[in-house]
Amino acid sequence: MDDNADALDPTPTRGATRTRTALRRVPFTLGFLAVVFLLGLFTGGLWSRLDRRSWYPEIAYGWPPLTEGKFWTPVTGWVFGLTPGQYLCMAILFGASVAWAEWRLGTARTVLVCASGQLAGILVASVTVGLLAHTHLAWADRLAEVRDVGFTTAAISALAAVSATLRSPWRLRVRAALMAYVAITFLFESTFADLMHLIALAVWLPLGEKLFSRTEHGFWPRTRREVRMLAFTGLLVIAAASVAVYFFPGNSLLGPTGDERGSFWSTLLTVLVIAVVADQLRKGKRWAWWATIAYGVLHVTLTLILLGVAIGTDYATTGAVTVGTGLLWAGEVALLYGGRGAFRVPLRRKITEGALTGTEPGVAVRELLARYGGSTMSWMTTWPENKYWFPADGERYVAYQRHAGTVIALTDPVGPPDLLPDTIAAFTDRCEADGLVPCLFSTTAAVADIAGELGWRSAQIAEDTIVDLPALEFKGKAWQDIRSAINKATKEGIEFRLVELADEPFAVIAQVRAISEEWVGEKGLPEMGFTLGGVEEALDPAVRVGLAIDTKGIVHGVTSWLPVYGPGDEIRGWTLDVMRRRPDGFRPVIEFLIASSCQAFKEEGAEIVSLSGAPLARSTDTADTEPIDRLLEGLGAAMEPYYGFRSLHAFKAKFQPRHEPVFLCYRDEADLPRIGIALTKAYLPEVSAKDLIALGATGH
Template sequence: MTDDAVSTRTAETTQTAETTQTAAPARRPARALAVLRRLPVTVSFVLAMLVVGAVTGTLLAPASEQTWYPQVATGLPAFAEGRWWTLLTSPFFVDHPFVYLTLLPLVIGGLGWAEWRFGALRAAGLFAAGHVVGVLGAAGILALVAQGGWPWAVRLSETLDVGPSCGALTALVFAIATLPAPWRLRARIAIAVWVGISVLYLGQLHDLEHAVAMVAALAASGWLPAFRHPAGRPSQREWRLIGLAALVTVGAVQVLDLVVPYDGPLGSNDPTASMVDVAIDLVIILLIANGIRQGYRIAWIAAIALAAFNVSAGVLVLALLPLLVEVGALDSPTDVLGLLVAPTFFWAATMLLLILGRSAWRVRLRASRRALQAEPLTREQLIGRLRRFGGGTISWMTTWDGNTRIAAPGEGAIAYQSHAGVAVMLGDPIVPGASRASALSEFGRLAQHAGLIPCVFSASEAAAAARPPGWRSVVVAEDTIVDLPGLAFTGKAWGAVRTAMNRAGREGIEFRMVRLADEPWNVLAQVRAISEQWSGDKGLPEMRFTLGTVDEALDPETRVGIAVDGEGNLHGITSWLPVYAHDGSDGANGAGAGAGGPDASADASAGGEPRIAGWTLDLMRRRDGGFGPVMEFLIAASAQHFSAEGYDFVSLSGAPLVRPEQAEAGPVDQVLEQLGGLIEPLYGFASLHRFKQKFNPRHESLHLLYRDEGDLPRIGIALTRAYLPDASLRDLVASAASVGRGD
C-alpha cells in the first residue's frame, strides 16, 4: 500500500506541527486555570493547610512538640477529656514538616480526583465522613481492645494524632470505584496491600485509622447503588493479578522482617530474620512472578511448593516455641512471634488463593504450545467461510501466509498472528453478524487461556460495537472508500486525476487489468525488479500483516492493474483484493448491498448467495524515472474498470496508525501516534493517506480493540513485529539512525 512517490512528508505538515508547538505553551496556563476552577475544595483545603502551617510555624518545626498540640489533635485521650472539637481542627495540621511531602500528594490526588468526578459538595462530604469514621472508629477499637492489656493497643490508646489522611484516603477509595475493570481491582489491591502492611507492621495510630477508613470506604462503595458493580467469579486474568499481588506482598513482608524494626500489633521486632532464607524466597518470587502474571502452570507449581515450604516451616517453629524457651534458646515466645506469624499467615493466604484460582494457571511454558485451543482451519476452509459469510475490506488478508486460522462460533473463522506474547486478530471475525460478539468474546477467552494478550487490529465499527464488556476501542486507521455507481471524474475535485489520465493518453501509457500469475515471464521480471528496488531504498524488509508483496499479488483471486508504454516497459502496478459480501446481510464496513459483479457465485434469486461486492487496494509500486503520476492513473483506471463491471466500491485501504484529524487525541492515541511516527519516515503512512484524498473517498474508521491500557506497550511491540517480521533489531536501529540524520 505504500509508494515512494507519496512517502515524503509535506511542507504543510511541517508548518502545521510548528504552529501547534508554538500554540501549545499558550494553551497550558489556560488549561491549568480551568483545572483549578473545577477543584475549589481541594485548592482551598491545601492553601488552608499551608497557611495554618506558616502561621503556627509547623512548616518548619514538628507540631507534636508544641505545647498546644493536645488541643488540636484527636485520639482516645482527647475524646475522654471532652475535646471533641479536635475532629474539626486536626485535619489542618501534620505532626512533622516532612509529612507534608507525602501527605499533600495524597490530599491532592484523593480529594482532587473525587472532586473532579463527583463535584465539590460530594467530595467534601466524602472527605469529612472518612475523617470522622477513621478517627472515631480507631478510637472505639482501642477503647475495647486496650482493656485486655494488649501492649500495642494500650500504647495507641495513649497516643494523639493529626492530619487529613483518613479523609483523603476515603475520597481516593470512592474515586477508584469509578475506574473501569480491571484498573478498579488493581487499584483496590494496591491500596489494601499498602494499608494492610502498614497497620500490621508499623502499627501507628494513623495506620489503624487508615485501615478503618479504607474498610468502611470499600464497604460503602460496594454497597451504594451508584458505585456497585455486577458481582461474579474472578476471570482468569483477575486470578493471575491476585496471585501476583499476593506474591509481591509476601516478598515485601519478608523484606520488612529483615530490615525494618517495628513495634506493632504483631509485637516488637529487631530484624533477626535469616538473610539467606529471605534472599532465596525473593529470588524465587522474582523468577516466577511474571509466570504467575501470564498464567504458566510451572510458575504456579513453584509458587505452591514455595508457599507450602514456608507455611510448614512456620508452623513447625511455632510448635517448637515452648521447647525453645524451656531449653533457654529464647527468653520469651514474643521475641520471635511477630517474625513468624505474619510471613506464615501471608504464605498460607497466598497458597489458598493459588489453589482456589488454579484453573487460571494452565499455560504451557513452551511458546510453540501456546496456540489458541480451537479447531484449526486450512486456507481453503477459511476462504470457503469468507465466501459464505462475507467480510470486511481487509478480510482477504487473512488468507495470507503468517496468519493462524481457527474456527469461530457460528461456523465462522478467525485469523490471528502471535507476536511478543500478543494474539493479534486481523480485521473482523468472519462470522454471521449475530455471532460477532460471541466470536470476539471467545477469541479473548482462548487467548487468555493460552497466556496471550488478545487484541483486534483494524476492526470495523460493527465489531467495535460488539466488543466484549470492559474492552476498549480506539481508532487506528481510516478506510478510504470510493463508491463506483455513477463514478465520473468531473468537477474541480477530480482535477488531479483527470490530469493524470489525460497525460497518460498523450504519452502512450496503457492500462491493463490482469491476473499477475497469468502474465508472461518478462512482465513478472519487471514487477519483481520494481518491487526489489523500492524495498531496497527503504533499508528495511518489505512490510507484512496488512501490506502485501508480489507473492500475494500472484494469487489468482487477486486482480492487478499495470501501466505499460508502447515498448512494453512497465511503469507501475497496483493489486486489488476481493471483498466478499452477502446479499441481505449487514455487509462489511457498510458495503454489503448492491448489484453483484461478474464474479458473483449465484444470482440474487438464490436468496443471499456470496458475491464479490468490491475490491481493496493493496500493492502499489512504481518504476523510478517512469511515468510521473502513474499511481493516480492506475487507481483511477482501475476504479473505472471495476465500475464498468458492476461492482459497488473500491477501497483504497486504511493507512495503518493514522486516525481522523478531527478526532480528539487521548493518551492511547498519543501512544499509537508515537508508534506510527517511528515508521512514518520509512513507509509514509500519513503521506499515503493524504495522497488518497485526491480520489474524494468517504471514510470509515478502523479500530484497535484491546482489554485495557496496561496491554498497550506489549501490543505496540507485537504490531511492530507483525509489520516487520523479518527485520532484526540491528535493522531497526540503523534505519532509525538514518532517519534521524535525514538520510
C-alpha cells in the first residue's frame, strides 16, 4: 500500500520541473524546432538533400523565386535545411541562440526579432543580387541564380539583439565574436546565407541597442583591457583569415581566393609575426601600436589603389584576399586609433646615462622607493604607463606622463629628502629645455611647500584619508555600520581572504575581472587611469588583495592594497586602490572588506592604511578661494554623476579617518588650461570630444 502511495505521489520530479520551466520560458524555440524536425522527417530531409526533390523550387527562397512570382518562399524556405548536416548545425545554433534570446527578451520580442531579421535578410539579399546581376561582378551573377533554405539568419538576428541586454565585458565580447564571424565568412566565402547574415547583423545590432539596452549603452569598450583584448583578437582574426584562405580556398564576393593564398611557409611566417605583435598589443605596448597602425594603413592604402584600378579600368585583378584582408585591417586600424590611449606602455629600454646606466627603469624605481620610502601614492609611480627622469647620481627619480605639451610629475619625487629642492629645480630645467610645461600632481603638503619656496603655486585637489592602525578598534556608535557588516558577513558565510591575486585560481581571477569590468560598464564614461588602477595593477605580486568569498566560491567583492614604503625597505602601511562589488552580491561587502583588511594589516604591524584620496573631492569650502579652486570644484561636480568621487569621499568617513591635503603644483596660471587638458588625457585617454562636451553640459 505504501509503495502504491509513493508511485502516485503528485510531487513533480526535477526533470519534470525543468521541462515545465523550458516550455514556459522558451515555447517559440522549442515549437519552431519541433516543426523543423517533423517537416524534415516527413520530407526525408533529415537523411537526404532537399535540392534533389522536384518540389524544392516551390519552397526555396532567393531572387529566382521572386521573379517567378513565388512570394511565399521567404516564409516557407526558412523551416527547412538543405542537407542533413545543415539540419543538425542549424538546429544547434538556433536552439542555443534563440532560446537564450527568448529567455532574456521574452517570447513576443524574440519572435519579432527572428521573423523580421530572417525576412529582411532574405528579401534584401535577394533584391541586392538581383540588382547587381549581369554586372562585372561574377559573385552577383552566381548568387542571382541561387535558391536556398535555412533559418540561421534568425539565429544571427537573435544574438545581435540579445547582446544589448548583456553587461560588460560580455556584451562587447559577444558582439565582437559575432561581427568577426560574419565579416570573415562574407569576405572570403560570400554565399547567399553569408549576405543574409550581414544584413541581419546590420539591422539588429543598432535596433537591439536602441530597443533593449538598459544598463549600458554604446558599442565602444569601456576599459583599457577590453580595448587591448579587442585589438589582440582583431589581429588573430586576420591571421585566422590567412589560414582559412590557405586551407579552404573559395570563390568570394571579391573573386577566387585560391590563387592568392601563397605558400605554406609564407602563411606560417605571417601568422607568427602577427602572433608576436598581437601579444604585445595585449600588454598595451606602444611600439606594437605604432607597428600595427603603420602596417595597417599601408595595407589599406594599397587596397584602395587596387580597387581604384579595378573599378576604373578593365584590368582583371585577382585581389580577392588583398581586398578582404584590407577591409579587416581597416577595422583594426580604426579600433587602434580610437583606443590609442590604451597603448601607452613604453618599451622598457636600459637606462643609458648616469649612475644607473644599464639598469631596467622598473627595477631601479622599485629599489629607490624601497630605499628612501615615499608617500601613500608613491607605489603608483611603478605602474608601466609612466616614464621616468633620473638625475646623474642615480639616487632619485621623478615619474611622469606627457600629454598636450605638458609633463605631469606623479606624486612626490622619490629620493633623499634633503635633495628634494634640487630634484624639483633640475626636473623643471629639463622640462623647459624641451619646451614643455611641468606640473607636480598629487603631492604632499611638504613638497608643495618646497615648490612654493621655488616660486611655484599650488591648489588642493583632494584629501588623503588616513586610518591610524595601532589604536584602531571598532567600538562605539560611530562604528555601528562597520560592526554590522562584519557580523552579517559571518552569518551569511562570507569569508575574508587577504591574498596575492596572481596566485589565485583562474576561476577567482576571472570573477574579479568580470566584477571590475561590469562596474566600469555601468559608468557614463570610459575607465579612468593614471592614479586609479585596475585588475592588471592588482595582479602585481607586491600588491595585496582582499576578497570576500562565500561557501560556493562566489566572489562578492574585491579590494586591492598598494604598499606604502618607509625608509629602509620597510612597508609601513597600505593604500586602497581597486574597490569593486558584485551588483547582486552581499550588499555591505566593501565595509566588510576594508574593515577586515585593516584588522589584518594591524596584526601584521602596519602603522597606517590610506583609503586614498578621491580626485576633485574635498571637505573645504571653496566660496572664497582662488579661481583654480573654483574651477576644480566645478569639474568635480560635473564628474560626480559619472564616477561618484564625492560620494566615495563621504563613504570613507565611516572609518573615522584623518585627512591630509593633496596638491597640484604649477608655476603660472597661464599654464592651467594646458595642464587641465593634459590631466584629462591622463585620466581618460580614450575619452572623445563628444564625451567631454556632454560632461561639461552636465556640470552646468
